[in-house]
Every structure is written in C-alpha cells, then in structure tokens.
Amino acid sequence: MTMATTNHTLLHPELVLLDVMAFNQEELLRELSSQLLSKGYVKDSFADAVIAREKTFPTGLVTSGVCVAIPHTDAIHVVKPGILIANLREPVIFKEMGNGVNDIKVEIIFLLAINKPESQIGVLKKLMNIFSKADVLLELKHAKSVLETLEILNQEIA
C-alpha cells in the first residue's frame, strides 16, 4: 500500500493553522490561499479560482458534529498537493454544498490543494470519513496545538 506516503505528502505541520480569524468567507479564503501560495503549494491564480468556485459550487457541510467546509478548485492552480487545515476562532458563514441556499456556520476549513485525484483519493476518502465522526471533529475543534491536530488527523487518515 502506498497510502502512508500519500498521506504524509498531504498533511504538513506548516499547513495547520489554529485560532484563525476572518470577517467573512472571501477574506478567509484569500488569507488561507496566500498561506498555500507562500509555501509553494499553489499558483497565485488559486485564490480567485477557489473563491469563484465556492460561489457557484459551495462546499459547506453540515455534519453530526462541527460544520466544516472543503473549498477546492481545478488542478491547474495547484503546484504540489496538500491539505490546509484552519481551525477558526469564530465561525464563518458558508453556503451548504449540494443545495447552495442554506447558510451554515463553519468552524473548521479543509482547503484542498489537489492535483492528482486518482492517487490522492485514498486520503480524501479517509478525510471525508472524519466528517461522519462527531467526536473526532470535536476533538479537532478543541485541539490546542498543531501537533495535537496532526495526531488526531493521522490517527484517522493513516
């Protein structure tokens, strides 16, 4: 299995952000995208692309625990793959995926920089499995450090 390697190429300590503050969704996505840009994961076109896509195809998800969002965009804007995790200090409003009408209060963002979905699907599936585990999402929400956050994620995704 190559899952372990794939996993480690997607989760990085430098992509875990805690206590993130933003007034609105666009400001948040712009800030998070600039983090990915400065660390070499995406091109500078990523921010606009991800913001535009979120308007047409929103990615907020209501789960049994903490509401999350999985913003992402086309592979052409991605340099190398990674998942940025942003734990928000205050919820930010996203539209609900699939219906595009409901406002939901998102507390954790998983900003996906994906360029080869065929090879990254294993990790993505496991990431989505976390969304059906209320206890794990709450643990993530209350994680106090980058290390703690990664430990929780690695346990689920490894």
Place this chain on the structure above:
Amino acid sequence: MKKIIVACGSGVATSQTVASKVKDLCEKKGLRVQVEAINIRNLEAHIKNCDMYISITPYEKKDYGVPVVSGIPFLTGVGLDVAMKQIEEVLRK
C-alpha cells in the same frame, strides 16, 4: 452492468471521492456497479448513458430521465442509510 455518474464543479476532489465511496459501499452489499466521476459541464452528455445521477452541486429540480440522489450523505454520513437505499433500489431493478 448499471452505471452511476457523480458530478461536481471541477471533477477533481469531491466527485471522485463520492464515486469511490459509493462503489465501496455497493461492493460491500454485493452490488456490481460502474461509478464514474464527471465534471458537471459534461453532465448532459453523460446522463443519457447512465442509470442514476448522484448530485453534489446545487441542481435544477427537473426531470433528468434518471433517478437523482444527493451525494452529500457520502461526505458527511448524515442520511447515508436513506441515500444507500435509493441507490440499492435502482441497482436491484
């Protein structure tokens, strides 16, 4: 073999993930099915050649000619049993 299509805005992350999950769950139930992730821009072309459409984007409530089910439960687990039941019904026909 029956065919299900899953469409999302980019055909990159979510549709492929949902497609793969649906396939896994069907296999667990012993249901053979082809599940294909597509870009929503190509929906018109693909929908003619499938038995079911799983939607994870806001969609028009119109007659697609095939049953439509929401794919969100495959991402959140909320309402998963109901969604699987709908898929199973189509596949066992």
